Amino acid sequence: MPSLIDLHSHSTISDGLLAPEDLVMHAAEKGVKVLALTDHDDTGGLTVARKIATGQGMQFINGVEISVTWRRRTIHVVGLKVDPAYAPLSDGLAKIRAGRHLRAQGMAASLEKFGIHGSLEGSYAYAKQGIISRAHFARFLIDKGHASSIKGVFKRYLVKGKPGYFEHQWAELEEVISWINGSGGVAVLAHPGRYDIGRTNMLLLLEEFRNLGGTAIEVVTGSHTVDQYQEYAKLANMFDLKSSMGSDYHGPGHAYIEMGRLPDLPRGCVPVWQGWPETEIFNTEVH
């Protein structure tokens, strides 16, 4: 039974490998019925993705995955049902993208010192449509033979203490949640299982996220283990947060899991899509 709902995915507007239209066609082929495109810090793919999704008889959800610095650590907040024209959101994202460019220059300078030349231009060559990210630097480094896989690159480069790392300050959690909520959307803490922050900080983060107006956390996501589905389902309920699910698909060969393969949310979770008109068809089918 394919999972019909996927609320986290990437296209070439950020660091995905498929153009927005191809990503939507891929989701359709895999049986996804409700899809959110959630590119990093950029909503440039939403219009075309919505058009193709509608043509395929799918329900489309506007999305974005926003980079946040919380207590000196990077976390990601997904905005669902956002209005990309809402000025505080579009201005905020434009500022983050400008920051990405400065960070890329810093990353390239770090690689240069290590004897790796031309990484700024080389990485931008993989980022033609939208934001520049470490994923584009990773592709450059692999193509130049400095590593043989994405996993290998992120072991030896681009992370704290390694060549190509550049400390960067992303947006504040509070402002990001306010941009999302102000635009009529809901804020979802992305893949909490990937933050290596310890139990105490995780509880603090969830409490702060909820108190600032966050709505849900990703419980079922491509990078969570089966045990983490249960763990975060419990934490969501403990903090009165709803639960979301999404593959975090980045394209063929760049995916934790194929689209349409996620399991259902654990029992007892309140789905973030509860009451959404886009999911009405499932609500009436199920009940």
Ligand code: AMP
């Ligand atoms: P950035 O937002 O520029 O820091 O880039 C982060 C992106 O790089 C993530 O969204 C992933 O797509 C990718 N990435 C980061 N760490 C890893 C990793 N260990 N393995 C594979 N991809 C990674």
Ligand code: MN
């Ligand atoms: Mn990514």
Ligand code: MN
């Ligand atoms: Mn993420």
Ligand code: MN
């Ligand atoms: Mn993502």
